[in-house]
Amino acid sequence: MGPFDTAWLASMVLLSVPLLLAATGELISERGGVLNIGLEGMMLSGAFFSFLGVYLWHNVPLGVLTGMGAGVVVALIMALLCVRLRSDQIVVGVGLNLLALGVTTFTFREIFATQAEVRLDYPQPIAIPGLSELPVVGRPLFQQTLLGYLSFVAVGAAWFVLYRTSFGLSLRAAGESPAAADTAGASVNRIRTIGTCVAGALAGAAGAYLSVGRLGIFNEGMTGGRGFLALAAVIFGGWRPLGVMAAALVFGAADALQLRLQSYESIPREVWLVMAMVAAAALVVARLRRGDRDTSVAVTIVGGAVVAVGVALFVIGPEWHFPPQLWLTMPYVLALLALGGLVGRVHMPSALATPYRRGEDT
Amino acid sequence: MNRVSSALLAIAVSFGSAALALAVSYGIIAATGGDPNEAARALWDGAFGSRAQVAGTLSELIPLVLVALGWIVAFSARRINIGFEGQILVGGACATWVALKLSLPHPLHLGLATAAGVLGGAAWVGIAAWLWAKRSVNEIISTLMLNFVAIQLISWLVRGPLQEETRGFPRSAAIPESARWPKLLVATPLAWDLILALAMVVAMWFLLRRTSFGFAIRLTGANEVAARHAGIATTAVTVGALLISGGLAGLAGASLLLGGESTSMTDNFSAGFGFTGIVVALLARGSPWGVVPAALLFAALRQGGGLVEARAGISSALVLITQGLVIVFVAGSQFLLDRQRAVRVDATTPGSGAPLPSGI
Numbered sequence: 130m131g132p133f134d135t136a137w138l139a140s141m142v143l144l145s146v147p148l149l150l151a152a153t154g155e156l157i158s159e160r161g162g163v164l165n166i167g168l169e170g171m172m173l174s175g176a177f178f179s180f181l182g183v184y185l186w187h188n189v190p191l192g193v194l195t196g197m198g199a200g201v202v203v204a205l206i207m208a209l210l211c212v213r214l215r216s217d218q219i220v221v222g223v224g225l226n227l228l229a230l231g232v233t234t235f236t237f238r239e240i241f242a243t244q245a246e247v248r249l250d251y252p253q254p255i256a257i258p259g260l261s262e263l264p265v266v267g268r269p270l271f272q273q274t275l276l277g278y279l280s281f282v283a284v285g286a287a288w289f290v291l292y293r294t295s296f297g298l299s300l301r302a303a304g305e306s307p308a309a310a311d312t313a314g315a316s317v318n319r320i321r322t323i324g325t326c327v328a329g330a331l332a333g334a335a336g337a338y339l340s341v342g343r344l345g346i347f348n349e350g351m352t353g354g355r356g357f358l359a360l361a362a363v364i365f366g367g368w369r370p371l372g373v374m375a376a377a378l379v380f381g382a383a384d385a386l387q388l389r390l391q392s393y394e395s396i397p398r399e400v401w402l403v404m405a406m407v408a409a410a411a412l413v414v415a416r417l418r419r420g421d422r423d424t425s426v427a428v429t430i431v432g433g434a435v436v437a438v439g440v441a442l443f444v445i446g447p448e449w450h451f452p453p454q455l456w457l458t459m460p461y462v463l464a465l466l467a468l469g470g471l472v473g474r475v476h477m478p479s480a481l482a483t484p485y486r487r488g489e490d491t
Numbered sequence: 492m493n494r495v496s497s498a499l500l501a502i503a504v505s506f507g508s509a510a511l512a513l514a515v516s517y518g519i520i521a522a523t524g525g526d527p528n529e530a531a532r533a534l535w536d537g538a539f540g541s542r543a544q545v546a547g548t549l550s551e552l553i554p555l556v557l558v559a560l561g562w563i564v565a566f567s568a569r570r571i572n573i574g575f576e577g578q579i580l581v582g583g584a585c586a587t588w589v590a591l592k593l594s595l596p597h598p599l600h601l602g603l604a605t606a607a608g609v610l611g612g613a614a615w616v617g618i619a620a621w622l623w624a625k626r627s628v629n630e631i632i633s634t635l636m637l638n639f640v641a642i643q644l645i646s647w648l649v650r651g652p653l654q655e656e657t658r659g660f661p662r663s664a665a666i667p668e669s670a671r672w673p674k675l676l677v678a679t680p681l682a683w684d685l686i687l688a689l690a691m692v693v694a695m696w697f698l699l700r701r702t703s704f705g706f707a708i709r710l711t712g713a714n715e716v717a718a719r720h721a722g723i724a725t726t727a728v729t730v731g732a733l734l735i736s737g738g739l740a741g742l743a744g745a746s747l748l749l750g751g752e753s754t755s756m757t758d759n760f761s762a763g764f765g766f767t768g769i770v771v772a773l774l775a776r777g778s779p780w781g782v783v784p785a786a787l788l789f790a791a792l793r794q795g796g797g798l799v800e801a802r803a804g805i806s807s808a809l810v811l812i813t814q815g816l817v818i819v820f821v822a823g824s825q826f827l828l829d830r831q832r833a834v835r836v837d838a839t840t841p842g843s844g845a846p847l848p849s850g851i
Contacts, residue, residue, distance in 0.1 A: 216822035224818025231811030454647035461636040468628040
């Protein structure tokens with residue numbers, strides 16, 4: 130069906146994996162109350178230091194672990210400043226992003242600037258016998274590298290930890306009502322430190338996936354805003370593991386589609402049809418969920434309009450040139466709409482971005 | 492502790508943070524086999540060595556001052572606007588649109604284009620302000636997300652509706668002289684918008700410290716509940732503070748395109764000023780006056796970094812490291828000031844709320 134083929138599906142999965150890893154980490158951190166703007170910097174550190182690790186030791190798993198370790202180091206700085214010293218999380222996050230961009234670029238130039246582009250060995254995908262021969266979804270889903278599979282495992286693990294362990298309960302309490310968590314005997318600062326470090330480790334892995342996981346190369350600033358895209362995925366996913374996974378896949382799918390559409394002369398009709406179908410499906414889900422009346426009227430109007438426009442454009446099939454830049458605003462617009470309650474309902478952890486100090490009732 | 496000694500401590504902490512960041516960078520140069528003294532000389536020459544270099548540094552100062560003031564106004568109402576990059580871009584795009592599409596005589600054209608920039612920046616933060624006021628959306632997240640929407644929008648504009656006629660490059664047509672700031676120093680990038688930026692420093696100090704609206708902003712920031720009981724329309728005041736904040740960033744965007752070296756709008760002309768401006772505000776500890784010296788430091792680093800790379804062979808990425816370190820040190824030393832402030836509150840007014848925000 131036009132641009133929606135197996136190659137698109139494969140590209141969608143490849144583009145979703147780093148988002149999925151980073152967003153899952155950020156989810157854990159944010160559910161504990163730490164808004165980690167430094168995610169981009171943690172990812173970039175993971176990308177560079179895993180590259181450096183593989184370059185030095187010629188061992189991909191060891192390199193990936195180095196990248197994760199680098200992410201954790203950045204996270205520990207974040208935790209020291211924001212959790213222990215109660216500095217502003219946003220300010221520190223902005224600083225760590227600058228610092229990570231500076232350190233990785235500087236070190237990369239120091240070590241590699243004098244040589245020709247270094248290309249490292251990268252891991253071959255592992256096909257799961259049987260499943261990888263399934264039609265359509267077989268190759269995209271079941272012929273990935275280890276890190277690709279682990280990203281989906283990480284979502285499941287995040288769900289399990291958040292909702293089925295006492296640590297997860299304490300973590301969610303630390304993000305909703307730190308004073309209550311403290312009263313119940315949980316150490317808010319320790320829990321938040323662990324949450325931040327999980328974000329660092331997974332963001333490091335996400336960065337490693339970008340550099341050594343698929344291509345074996347590193348470019349300056351190669352994360353290119355994917356850390357922020359992962360932040361948007363956490364928001365659009367409504368701070369829930371499965372929602373975050375869906376958001377990461379949607380963003381990956383959208384990215385894969387825009388890459389393909391750039392080679393088309395005008396936007397193919399299938400795109401409009403899929404747009405109408407997705408909007409209709411979203412509308413049905415929204416109706417089944419039953420939000421407050423005010424919101425559901427707005428959702429119906431917006432969703433209905435999108436469906437109508439999609440169908441109309443499918444019938445007309447106008448010769449429009451595809452503007453990829455406008456398309457790339459979509460994840461952020463979706464996150465804003467979700468925050469504003471126009472697409473689904475999301476609940477932000479109440480104590481997000483608020484440092485905890487015993488004896489202050491916030 | 493009295494006000495003077497607490498202000499002195501804040502200044503000492505800022506100087507300490509900047510000095511420590513510079514010292515670490517010095518150490519990094521030495522550790523990687525460079526000559527830090529040579530680099531320091533190159534930095535000085537690059538930033539202040541000649542008339543042209545000074546002019547370059549001062550034109551880098553302009554957007555930094557404006558963005559830092561924007562942070563301070565929003566933060567006085569305890570709102571965090573990290574969408575300056577987006578507001579600069581949208582403000583600059585609006586200014587470019589007026590500059591290219593209207594044909595007017597000189598001061599009027601420049602004035603209208605600048606006003607369009609201010610309105611564009613304010614409108615862009617206005618989305619976040621509306622979401623905050625009406626839908627209780629956290630403004631940190633919304634302003635951050637709006638940055639990325641703006642980046643793509645501007646990237647589209649310079650390849651679409653605002654692209655120059657030959658369609659060869661992703662940039663707008665040249666901005667006409669009638670919409671440009673006259674030069675302050677001939678044959679340099681420095682234009683009269685420097686004076687405007689410095690006037691804004693005074694204006695924002697006056698607004699926050701000498702007007703009832705400024706008092707309402709600070710009271711809302713210090714204690715929203717108390718402010719409401721005192722009859723202040725806190726939501727409107729906060730939205731107002733955010734709009735001013737975005738307007739200042741929009742002004743920075745307009746000034747980047749109508750003054751300075753650039754002759755047309757390109758991708759990413761905000762060039763990180765939106766984030767460096769936040770560093771400036773933090774280093775200034777929320778004081779409009781402190782913004783000028785803090786901005787001068789970062790303008791010098793940005794301007795001089797090029798010569799450091801050319802002459803001493805040290806990557807300009809070191810400037811990013813220095814900036815990041817300043818933020819980390821300033822943020823990390825906040826607890827020193829908090830502790831002192833807590834002592835002061837306890838000693839004078841037991842059980843009362845926090846004092847009015849004067850710093851961060």
